[in-house]
Amino acid sequence: MAIKGAITVDTEKCKGCGVCIPNCPTGTIALSKEVNSKGYNYLYMANPENCTGCTNCATVCPDAVITVYRVKI
Amino acid sequence: MAEKILMKGNEAIAYAAINCGCDGYFGYPITPQSEVMETLMQEKPWETTGMVVLQAESETSSINMVYGGACCGKKVMTSSSSPGISLMCEGLSYLAGCELPCLVVNVMRGGPGLGTIQPSQSDYFQATKGGGHGDYRTIVLAPASVQDMYDFVDLSFELAFKYRNPVMILGDGIVGQMMEKVELRPAKPRRTDEEVRALCDSWATLGKPASREGNIVTSLALDAEIMERFNIHLQNKYATIEANEARYETYKTEDAEYLIVAFGCMSRICENVVELAREDGIKLGVLRPITLYPYPEKALDALVPQMKSIMSVELNSGQMVEDVRRIAAGRVPVHFYGRQGGAIPSPEEIYEAFVKKIKK
Amino acid sequence: MDINEIIKPENKVYGKSPVLKDAVMHYCPGCSHGTVHKIIAEVIEEMGIQDKTIGISPVGCSVFAYNYLNIDWQQAAHGRAPALATATKRLMPDKYVFTYQGDGDLASIGTAEIMHACNRGENIVVIFINNAIYGMTGGQMAPTTLLGQVTATTPYGRDAKLNGYPLKITELIAQLEGTCYVTRQSVQSTAAVRRTKRAIRKAFENSMMDKGTSFIEVVSTCNSGWKTSPVAANTWMEENMFPFYPLGDMKDR
Numbered sequence: 001m002a003i004k005g006a007i008t009v010d011t012e013k014c015k016g017c018g019v020c021i022p023n024c025p026t027g028t029i030a031l032s033k034e035v036n037s038k039g040y041n042y043l044y045m046a047n048p049e050n051c052t053g054c055t056n057c058a059t060v061c062p063d064a065v066i067t068v069y070r071v072k073i
Numbered sequence: 074m075a076e077k078i079l080m081k082g083n084e085a086i087a088y089a090a091i092n093c094g095c096d097g098y099f100g101y102p103i104t105p106q107s108e109v110m111e112t113l114m115q116e117k118p119w120e121t122t123g124m125v126v127l128q129a130e131s132e133t134s135s136i137n138m139v140y141g142g143a144c145c146g147k148k149v150m151t152s153s154s155s156p157g158i159s160l161m162c163e164g165l166s167y168l169a170g171c172e173l174p175c176l177v178v179n180v181m182r183g184g185p186g187l188g189t190i191q192p193s194q195s196d197y198f199q200a201t202k203g204g205g206h207g208d209y210r211t212i213v214l215a216p217a218s219v220q221d222m223y224d225f226v227d228l229s230f231e232l233a234f235k236y237r238n239p240v241m242i243l244g245d246g247i248v249g250q251m252m253e254k255v256e257l258r259p260a261k262p263r264r265t266d267e268e269v270r271a272l273c274d275s276w277a278t279l280g281k282p283a284s285r286e287g288n289i290v291t292s293l294a295l296d297a298e299i300m301e302r303f304n305i306h307l308q309n310k311y312a313t314i315e316a317n318e319a320r321y322e323t324y325k326t327e328d329a330e331y332l333i334v335a336f337g338c339m340s341r342i343c344e345n346v347v348e349l350a351r352e353d354g355i356k357l358g359v360l361r362p363i364t365l366y367p368y369p370e371k372a373l374d375a376l377v378p379q380m381k382s383i384m385s386v387e388l389n390s391g392q393m394v395e396d397v398r399r400i401a402a403g404r405v406p407v408h409f410y411g412r413q414g415g416a417i418p419s420p421e422e423i424y425e426a427f428v429k430k431i432k433k
Numbered sequence: 434m435d436i437n438e439i440i441k442p443e444n445k446v447y448g449k450s451p452v453l454k455d456a457v458m459h460y461c462p463g464c465s466h467g468t469v470h471k472i473i474a475e476v477i478e479e480m481g482i483q484d485k486t487i488g489i490s491p492v493g494c495s496v497f498a499y500n501y502l503n504i505d506w507q508q509a510a511h512g513r514a515p516a517l518a519t520a521t522k523r524l525m526p527d528k529y530v531f532t533y534q535g536d537g538d539l540a541s542i543g544t545a546e547i548m549h550a551c552n553r554g555e556n557i558v559v560i561f562i563n564n565a566i567y568g569m570t571g572g573q574m575a576p577t578t579l580l581g582q583v584t585a586t587t588p589y590g591r592d593a594k595l596n597g598y599p600l601k602i603t604e605l606i607a608q609l610e611g612t613c614y615v616t617r618q619s620v621q622s623t624a625a626v627r628r629t630k631r632a633i634r635k636a637f638e639n640s641m642m643d644k645g646t647s648f649i650e651v652v653s654t655c656n657s658g659w660k661t662s663p664v665a666a667n668t669w670m671e672e673n674m675f676p677f678y679p680l681g682d683m684k685d686r
Binding site for chain 3: 096097099125127129130131133134135137138139140141142144145147149163164167171277278279280281282283286287288289290291292293
């Protein structure tokens with residue numbers, strides 16, 4: 001049985017602080033080259049296939065902008 | 074007939090608090106008002122009415138406990154004397170800025186600094202003109218008797234909740250320490266949780282029900298426009314208080330040609346001055362402001378035209394006289410007589426000073 | 434597997450607590466305040482006490498905490514939150530009452546209030562954010578600023594002769610009979626966040642057991658004040674703050 005995960009990011013509220021990135025054990029996430037209306041490089045899944053939905057990124061997010069989903073397949 | 078009991082003014086504050094359903098007292102010992110908390114601790118109201126009584130670590134903490142309790146829509150109070158009230162002025166400004174009801178009792182002693190433990194009225198400016206920072210006002214009641222000390226506690230809470238504003242009882246070492254007979258009033262129970270919720274749920278921190286958003290009690294607004302709007306709202310409230318709540322007493326002013334204005338204990342001493350003057354055929358009367366803020370402007374204004382001169386008599390270097398002069402507005406001479414630093418004048422001494430002033 | 438197959442309501446395992454309001458927090462990117470706010474919101478949600486919780490916000494960056502958690506709030510004068518909390522809890526003992534204070538508020542101007550509230554054993558929760566700097570006023574020295582640390586008022590580094598020593602106030606608090614639970618935590622990693630959350634939950638539970646005061650220091654970052662990036666601030670904290678402010682429970686009874 002494998003576990004697959006995914007996140008959604010409230011890109012308008014993300015401040016691009018990046019504290020989630022070293023907490024991701026699978027190298028899924030990165031800061032986008034694009035910016036939101038406030039000029040922040042927001043978070044996105046650079047390698048979505050790696051995500052296990054472990055919630056580490058969302059747990060440390062100071063702005064609660066990450067929602068995590070997980071399925072068992 | 075209602076029961077009458079002999080007690081000190083400070084004790085009267087304590088008994089009145091328990092009797093009128095006060096929820097909490099937070100204080101710090103300071104002469105000449107320590108009997109307030111001592112009496113409360115002796116009476117243990119937490120076992121009868123459920124009233125909380127707590128000795129804080131400082132006056133700063135006392136007033137901020139009052140701040141917290143007032144946020145909860147509770148009838149809360151503190152008492153202190155002049156140096157302690159100075160420490161409380163920061164908290165008073167916050168309470169006024171958050172529009173919170175509370176009672177602060179100041180049993181004044183002579184200053185400045187640590188000063189003396191003897192009676193004084195030298196905190197008139199501090200009490201009526203602010204004390205803390207910002208454009209705020211405190212409703213100020215000046216008791217002249219132990220009965221006043223007792224009755225003003227309930228009155229203060231009524232006014233505090235009517236206007237959501239701090240109220241101060243500005244007494245002095247004389248009314249705090251002297252013993253008089255006090256007629257007790259019918260007891261009022263403390264408000265139930267349901268009553269507090271019904272009265273204060275729109276603003277108080279009672280726990281957020283699902284039906285509303287969280288209440289925020291704060292005096293902070295970084296936006297100048299919002300802050301100005303709030304200040305205008307406050308000033309409108311103060312205008313309503315000024316229009317409705319001025320209280321005063323007169324003594325033999327009907328035919329008076331001379332007027333003494335005096336508050337608190339001094340108004341009683343000055344009634345004896347009136348008798349001395351009238352023995353000499355001088356028609357003297359007394360106006361006693363009961364509320365120092367709002368000042369009984371209309372009452373004084375109406376008396377000015379019939380007077381040849383007015384004298385303000387105070388236990389300070391001349392504070393209320395500035396208000397008297399403002400209201401007299403140059404229509405008649407306004408004199409001042411006062412003693413400072415804890416000295417108390419006799420009626421004869423005041424009369425002598427009065428005669429000297431009017432003969433000049 | 435297509436991402437849209439995963440992102441469905443029934444597969445959601447973590448999201449923003451409904452106790453948090455939708456407002457964007459005014460904190461700088463990466464600020465620890467947001468993480469701690471979120472943890473408190475989650476504890477309130479999980480314990481089902483949103484209608485019974487009263488927060489007391491301080492003066493400092495987190496003065497606006499009241500804009501982010503949808504509960505009833507009092508905003509205290511600088512340093513005085515424990516006095517407000519004392520009266521609130523004594524007048525409404527069925528409510529969960531917590532103060533949220535920074536290092537300037539709690540360990541400098543409010544030292545008397547926090548010491549005496551803890552010493553009386555008030556049944557309240559104290560959340561103490563220690564980022565070793567004054568954030569709101571522009572990065573001046575805090576009582577907890579480390580020796581040698583550069584701030585706006587210690588431009589050549591904190592010098593003990595000139596500025597005194599960094600104050601380990603939590604160690605002092607742990608000595609007081611009135612406290613039942615004193616711990617120092619952090620929020621830079623997932624594991625740290627989970628430990629802090631357990632600590633805050635325990636503290637809230639303690640406050641209904643008449644055990645005394647629960648005190649939680651969260652060693653935090655202020656990357657703007659420290660003039661570094663959010664990620665580098667976490668590393669700096671681990672390398673410099675943790676040796677002087679070691680994590681863990683100091684008291685639990």
